[in-house]
Amino acid sequence: MKKIESVLIKIKIQNSDFDVSKETKQLNINKPGAIVNFIGIVRGIDDKTHEKIYSMTLEHYPGMTEAEIETILRDASKRWKISAITVIHRVGKLFSSDQIVFVGVASKHRQNAFDACNYIMDWLKNKAPFWKIEESSKEKKWVKFNVSDDDALKKWTEGK
C-alpha cells in the first residue's frame, strides 16, 4: 500500500483470484466507520443475445492501467474523506461466476465510502485500459463499449 493525499492505496492487476474478507480486513485500519466493497462477477448470460457465456478473457495495457486507476483514486481522494482504497482487477481467462474486480473504500462515514466506490467503478469502466473477449457456444467476440457506462459519468461531471 502507498499513500496518496493521506489515503492508503493498493492497486493490483493479477491473474489469480482475490479473497474479499482478507481485503476487507486490510482496509480496516485507521479506525474507519465504514467500508464499502464492490465485487464484479462474470455474467453467465449475455445481456443482449441471452446466449450462454462460456468464458471471458481479459487483456490490459500494463503500466497505463495502473496509472489510470491511480489518477481515478487521486481524484476520489480529493473529493471525499477516505482513509483507504483497494482496487484489484483480474486479467486472463475467467469463467461464469468468477470474481473479476474488487473496489473497496474505507471511510469514517458510509456516504463517503458509498459515493467514492461508485465513482471509482464508473471511471474505471471508462478509462482503465482493459478489453474483454467473450466466448459463447456460438462465437468468440470482443465486448463492445457500453454507452450507458459513458452516461454513468454524467452524474459526476454535470454542474461542475
Next chain:
Amino acid sequence: MIIKYFSWIREHVGKSEEEINLPESVITIDDLINYLISVNEVYKIAFLKRDLIKIAVNKSYSSAGTKINDKDEIAFFPPVTGG
C-alpha cells in the same frame, strides 16, 4: 518509435507491438496513422473506424493532433471494456 496495439486492432494488424523509424513527414498521430495506412493494407482495415480508436502517448490518453517524436511509445486501442 514503439507502437502498441490492443484488442481487435492487434488482431487486424497481426502483432501486439512494433518498432518503426519515424519518417520526417510524420509530425502528429494523425500523420502516423496516414503513414501506416500507406505502408500496408492491414492498417487500412485496422484503422477503418478511425474516429472510434483511442490513442495513448507514453501511457497517457492523447488525441490525433498530438505531436510525437521517435522516443514516444504510442498505443492504439478500442474503447475500454473492463470492470
